[in-house]
Amino acid sequence: MNKILVSPSPHLHTKTSTKSLMRDVVIALLPAVVVSVLFYGWSELLVLGVSVASCMLLEFLITKYMLKKPCTLGDWSAVVTGVLLALNLPATTPWWVVFIGAVVAVGVAKLTFGGLGQNVFNPAIAGRVFLLISFPTYMTDWTKPAGFISNAAVDAYTGATPLGLVGEGGVEAIKGLDYLDMLFWNIGGSAGELSAIALLLGFAYLLVRRVIRPYITLSIWGTVAVFSGIFWLINPEVYTDPAFNLLTGGLLLGSIFMATDYVTSPMSNMGGVIFGVGIGLLTMLIRYFGAYPEGVSFAILIMNSVVPLINKWCHAKKYGR
Amino acid sequence: MMKTFSIGGIHPCDSKISKDCRIEVLPVPSKVFISVAQHLGAPATPVVKVGDQVKVGQVIAEPAGFISAYVHSSVSGTVKSIGPRKDLAGNNMTHIEIDVEGDEWVEGADLTDTLVTAIPEDNKEILDRIKMCGVVGLGGATFPAHVKLCPPPGKKADCLILNGAECEPYLTSDYRIMLERSKEIVVGAAIMKQVLGGCPAVIGIEENKPEAIKAMTAAVSELQATAKGYDGISVMTLRKKYPQGGEKQLIDAVMGRQVKSMGLPIDVGAVVQNVATSLAVYEAVQKNIPLVTNVMTITGDCLPMEKQHNYKFRIGMPLSYIAEYAGGVPEEAVKIISGGPMMGKAIANLDATTVKGSSSLLYLTAEQTVRGVESACIRCGKCAEACPMGLEPFLLNKYARNNMMDELEENAVQDCIECGCCLYSCPANIPLLDIIRLAKGDVIRIIRGRGQK
Structure with a gap:
């Protein structure tokens, strides 16, 4: 008779693996990637290429030569970080700035803490925030490079992001923005913020494939909508409205792809809601009252650091207890 | 809305490949080895000696404690030896070896197919027969059935739940008996319900077995129309989710109650018995047949359709004999499971013999069952x-x-x-x-x- 295996139950295993989950995230990001490349052309391709390549190279070199651990390149997590980092930068970012971002993301935020599963902060956001503080000029250069296809609304536009405009000129400055237009091509901003529809497509894909649960994302949206709604109703001359806040400043990109990062978000659904509400509140506080026009990255980073505490508080409801 | 349990659960593959294979009766081998540990609790004590002549259904081992059960001979013949033999995990356990001669049953056993619907009135006598016939839970735990049917003083059963969920992938033995022995199962349910003081009985079946739901519902209505003592029995369709057949999960799904930690089902008024147990109760009480047979599924993705089977086996048959009879162990099989792929045991020793609770020989391929390399927790939850x-x-x-x-x-x-x-x-x-x-x-x-x- 052939040799037979003996092991404890269960004897079947799901086909879902870390690799397939990460690959699904990359697939979910594809619509946003395609839109950004179409509109920002070669320079966006360069940013994407440099970001993904350097994240993968750094993951490989550091795990192999510094940590001397089995290489984790195969789990696709470096690719996810690379794509997310690129989508969080303006298409005009010079390649060496992108590389520095990758060093911070993969080298500092991820592998210093022990690699995938151990990092406290979302690597891509850590990279982006580091660049935002260190290279503010590059990070807020919103001149639009030549894309592969053109659109009047996008092409006509140079200068600051919608949120940047509000920061400088108040609500007056954004009068006349067409939200329906913004749903398809958000004017200015990081490459990944271009199209809300593309990001929502990715969200739908992640939900259908059961990669993420909706609680974190929806509670961020809810909090932002309610918070800005209240202020906007009190004084629409000073405060921007809910739709504007949901559609601009990387809120969709952050709430769908970065706040839902497994490693740096709470485990339980209840914890996810608290985490999401926290991100929503912090984002709006920064936008309305802070020095930066845009607050999603900071809000996520701050809430990342609270996750262990949330995990300690929030446990699932146990059977018969 | 279809009911199911409220917390967690997964949806593994269904893989009920052998669901349309009718139950076939396995021929008796020339020799059986009957284990004295076929139930949860203390192994039974042998009461026969080497050289004794035994008949089918004769007691060969007695319970050795409150939670223990009678073991009967599944064949007629001569006791050849009593001694240690390896069970399917490879552990030594006392087995009684019997050389088969003919097929002579003990007196009183009713081997006809006639359905007996009149339920004895004396509950004590019913319980006695269930105990004397060695009936144990056939859903996996093999807990002695009569113990579960005697709630401790001060506790009352509000509902008898018949477990027809068969939520484990691949297994089809419960499904087949629900189709082929529907009425007997319902009679068994009525008997247990009466013993428990007349509480309602619910037969819980998952939605992926529409034919079983139909057959059981028809059996219930027919018996309610033609005989007495069958009121309060109903069939409940459950939304498919694993582990629906878990006792605690089934109670939650059917009754909406949750058993406290370290508590017993009876604490919330529930008694759960498998449909196969109900059939065994029927045979014990109505037919005077001890539990010496059960139905098992021979299946696996690597078996061609003609080698998929549902067999009625006798306890003590070597698994290797059954595997050979069914066409041999397939080349691609790297693991053989007794039970379902989620909670079943991997067989280390195919020379081990069937026990009351045997439910399958499941062949899994390397691709299906070999575990991947462990990597870091990504805290996905x-x-x-x-x-x-x-x-x-x-x-x-x-x-x-x-x-x-x-x-x-x-x-x-x-x-x-x-x-x-x-x-x-x-x-x-x-x-x-x-x-x-x-x-x-x-x-x-x-x-x-x-x-x-």
Whole structure:
């Protein structure tokens, strides 16, 4: 008779693996990637290429030569970080700035803490925030490079992001923005913020494939909508409205792809809601009252650091207890 | 809306490949080895000697404690030896070896197919027959049936739940008996219901078995129309989710009640019995036939359709004999399971023999069953989402690896039902259940030790 295996139950295993989950995230990001490349052309391709390549190279070199651990390149997590980092930068970012971002993301935020599963902060956001503080000029250069296809609304536009405009000129400055237009091509901003529809497509894909649960994302949206709604109703001359806040400043990109990062978000659904509400509140506080026009990255980073505490508080409801 | 249990659960493949294979009767081999440990609790004590002549259905071992059961001979012939023999896990256990001669049954056993619907009035006599016929739970745990049917003083059954969920992938034996022995199962249910004081009885079946739901519903209505004592029996369709057939989960699904930690189903007024147990009760009470046969499924993706079977076997048949009879062990099989793929045991020794609770020979291929390499926990929470007891396997895993017994107890490791949902769903291939199972054993030992002080 052939040799037979003996092991404890269960004897079947799901086909879902870390690799397939990460690959699904990359697939979910594809619509946003395609839109950004179409509109920002070669320079966006360069940013994407440099970001993904350097994240993968750094993951490989550091795990192999510094940590001397089995290489984790195969789990696709470096690719996810690379794509997310690129989508969080303006298409005009010079390649060496992108590389520095990758060093911070993969080298500092991820592998210093022990690699995938151990990092406290979302690597891509850590990279982006580091660049935002260190290279503010590059990070807020919103001149639009030549894309592969053109659109009047996008092409006509140079200068600051919608949120940047509000920061400088108040609500007056954004009068006349067409939200329906913004749903398809958000004017200015990081490459990944271009199209809300593309990001929502990715969200739908992640939900259908059961990669993420909706609680974190929806509670961020809810909090932002309610918070800005209240202020906007009190004084629409000073405060921007809910739709504007949901559609601009990387809120969709952050709430769908970065706040839902497994490693740096709470485990339980209840914890996810608290985490999401926290991100929503912090984002709006920064936008309305802070020095930066845009607050999603900071809000996520701050809430990342609270996750262990949330995990300690929030446990699932146990059977018969 | 279809009911199901409220916490966790997973949807593994269905793979009921052998569902249309009618139950075939296996021929009796020339020799059987009957284990004295076919039930939960103390192994039975042999009451026959080498050289004794036995008949089919004759008692060959007696219960050795309150939670124990009678064991009967499944063949007629001569006792050849009584001694240790390896069970399917490879552990030594006392087996009674019988050389088969003819097929002569004990007196009083009614071997006809006639359906007996009149239920004896004396509950004590019913319980006695169930006990004397060695009926044990056939859903997996093989807990002596008569013990479950005698609620302790002060506890009352509000509902008898018949478990026809068969939520494990691949297994089809319960499905087949629900189709082929529907009325007998309903009579068994009516008997148990009467013993429990006339509480309602609900037969819970998952939605993926529409034919079984139809057959059982028809059997219930027919018996209600033609005989007495069948009121209050109903069929409930359950939404498919594993582990629906778990006792605690089924109670939650059917009654909306949850058994307290370390508690018993009867604490919330529930008594759960498998449909196969109900059939055994029928045969014991109405036909005077002890539990010496059961139905098992021979299946696996690597078996061609003509080699898929549902067999009525006798206890004590070597598994290798059954495998040979069914066409041999397929080349691609790397693991043979007794039971379902989620909670069944991997067979280490194919020379082991069938017991009352045997439910399958399941062949799994390397691609299906070989575990992937363990990688880092990515904190996705899929294990906690899947756990039907609402536990957090990722957390228990960490505590267990660090021997943190107090934290393990606080986080209810002792409530784990070992259904395997956590290990099944982990994308990082962390052997969650392996580790939690060990920790659970340790913690339960600590809790029990504390009680004795």
